[in-house]
Ligand SMILES: O=C(O)CCC(=O)C(=O)O
């Protein structure tokens with residue numbers, strides 16, 4: 001985990017001339033590096049740079065990944081994939097489903113690795129590192145460093161998520177809320193800006209994201225009954241991500257899930 005964070009830091013601390021070959025807003029590129037994916041739709045700019053790659057399915061070619069961190073990205077993603085499959089078993093069982101059900105529904109088929117860098121901010125009280133949002137995936141495996149600043153919204157209060165060395169944070173995403181018909185609820189979170197930075201984090205989003213894939217996801221039939229009718233209409237992962245990314249983070253305080261609510 002330390003090596004992964006070191007790799008992310010190495011990427012972001014390279015010369016601008018090296019980094020700019022990855023700079024793009026075209027999300028079909030194997031590596032996308034920019035500041036604020038939602039620059040043109042969000043209300044405020046966040047104090048953060050990010051590069052990301054879709055690591056599964058169809059991982060990028062080794063030569064497309066940044067040389068300063070490609071080995072550790074591939075290595076780390078294998079470990080996260082194993083952990084993700086284990087989590088899917090536990091989540092299936094928690095829902096009273098067969099252990100393989102969520103995996104068989106391909107909830108663990110794709111993942112996106114987002115590598116964030118939050119530079120030290122001279123006036124942290126005037127900025128946010130990441131605005132309030134819930135992740136637009138099934139779930140996220142998040143690695144943060146020792147700087148802190150991650151908060152979750154619990155009963156209308158922002159609670160600090162402690163940065164325990166060696167710990168990973170697992171966030172439930174909107175798509176798991178949708179297919180579980182609200183049995184799981186996606187967690188709203190944000191990251192404060194800080195003056196002690198840089199802060200580095202790696203968010204692994206379990207989702208095929210913008211990849212074209214006709215599979216429709218809706219509330220799982222086995223979870224429904226007369227007393228628990230479906231709360232959401234079906235959607236592809238891609239359509240959900242297009243809608244959610246198109247709005248940007250924290251555009252009006254509401255969740256993009258509302259758009260899919262019946
Ligand atoms: O940097 C973090 O700790 C969180 C990042 C995050 O929320 C995200 O990538 O969705």
Ligand SMILES: [Fe+2]
Nearest residue numbers: 133134135189
């Ligand atoms: Fe997030």
